[in-house]
Amino acid sequence: MSTVGAAVFPALENRPLKDTICLFDVDNTLTPARRSVTDEMLQVLSQLRQKCAIGSVGGSDFKKQQEQLGTASVDCTSLFDFNFAENGLTAYRLGKSLTGNSFIQWIGEEKYQKLVNFILRYIADLEIPKKRGTFLEFRNGMINVSPIGRNASHEERIEFEEYDKVHNIRKPFVEALKKNFPEYGLSYSIGGQISFDVFPTGWDKTYCLRHIEAEKELSGIEYKNIHFFGDKCFEGGNDFEIFSDSRTIGHCVENPDDCMKQLRELFQL
Numbered sequence: 001m002s003t004v005g006a007a008v009f010p011a012l013e014n015r016p017l018k019d020t021i022c023l024f025d026v027d028n029t030l031t032p033a034r035r036s037v038t039d040e041m042l043q044v045l046s047q048l049r050q051k052c053a054i055g056s057v058g059g060s061d062f063k064k065q066q067e068q069l070g071t072a073s074v075d076c077t078s079l080f081d082f083n084f085a086e087n088g089l090t091a092y093r094l095g096k097s098l099t100g101n102s103f104i105q106w107i108g109e110e111k112y113q114k115l116v117n118f119i120l121r122y123i124a125d126l127e128i129p130k131k132r133g134t135f136l137e138f139r140n141g142m143i144n145v146s147p148i149g150r151n152a153s154h155e156e157r158i159e160f161e162e163y164d165k166v167h168n169i170r171k172p173f174v175e176a177l178k179k180n181f182p183e184y185g186l187s188y189s190i191g192g193q194i195s196f197d198v199f200p201t202g203w204d205k206t207y208c209l210r211h212i213e214a215e216k217e218l219s220g221i222e223y224k225n226i227h228f229f230g231d232k233c234f235e236g237g238n239d240f241e242i243f244s245d246s247r248t249i250g251h252c253v254e255n256p257d258d259c260m261k262q263l264r265e266l267f268q269l
Contacts, residue, residue, distance in 0.1 A: 009049050012081060012221055017052035021212060021223045025230035025239050026058040027192055029259050031068045042079065044260045047269045053223070055082030057208050059197050059238055061139055062090050088208030089141030098211060103141050106200050111184060118180060119145055122173060129163060130156055142199035147173065152194060161193040170196050191238030205242035229253055229262070
């Protein structure tokens with residue numbers, strides 16, 4: 001893995017496909033859900049990076065991207081040209097931090113507490129097979145809500161995901177929030193196995209595109225071909241907005257193996 005991280009890449013303006021960038025969701029696209037990236041995936045990304053710019057786009061915080069994509073000795077910002085955590089509210093370009101934003105500043109404490117109180121009451125009344133802990137995770141750009149709790153084990157996550165498919169826990173929860181907070185200007189997206197995200201409208205994964213568009217002023221590079229690869233591309237999924245955005249070329253993948261297969265075919269790797 002360290003050899004991949006230490007590879008030398010042409011400057012952005014010297015890549016053969018200079019006006020092309022490939023952006024990747026993390027969970028179930030670059031890595032199995034909440035697991036580490038494989039050496040094979042890193043090798044494919046390294047080959048792709050010789051041809052065009054690449055970037056990671058995750059809803060989780062930067063720490064989780066580092067856990068899944070990097071190692072103790074390899075910073076994940078060295079593996080990509082752009083790293084977008086929390087949909088781009090935390091952003092890195094060539095390893096250097098870009099200007100961010102904050103959900104709590106945007107919503108204010110009073111509204112935030114009303115929202116949180118409603119969520120916790122709703123979860124308290126839910127009858128589901130298991131509840132673990134950390135039902136609400138406060139992040140820089142959003143809140144992540146999990147009916148089972150983010151402390152659930154890997155097996156419990158899989159069990160909840162299957163239960164949710166049959167008993168429909170997350171979708172009605174989202175509808176209840178939409179109904180009770182229509183004036184808040186919030187959007188909701190169901191992602192991963194056990195949770196959904198709540199964030200200001202427009203702060204979905206398309207938020208990262210403003211950093212891509214800013215590259216024209218920064219280095220003179222205009223990315224005319226923005227490829228996005230993700231697994232939750234259905235309406236309501238957390239890849240839907242960027243997948244269907246007019247500025248991107250969307251590719252829906254089933255898992256990391258399918259992602260690598262599509263990349264090899266598209267870019268002759």
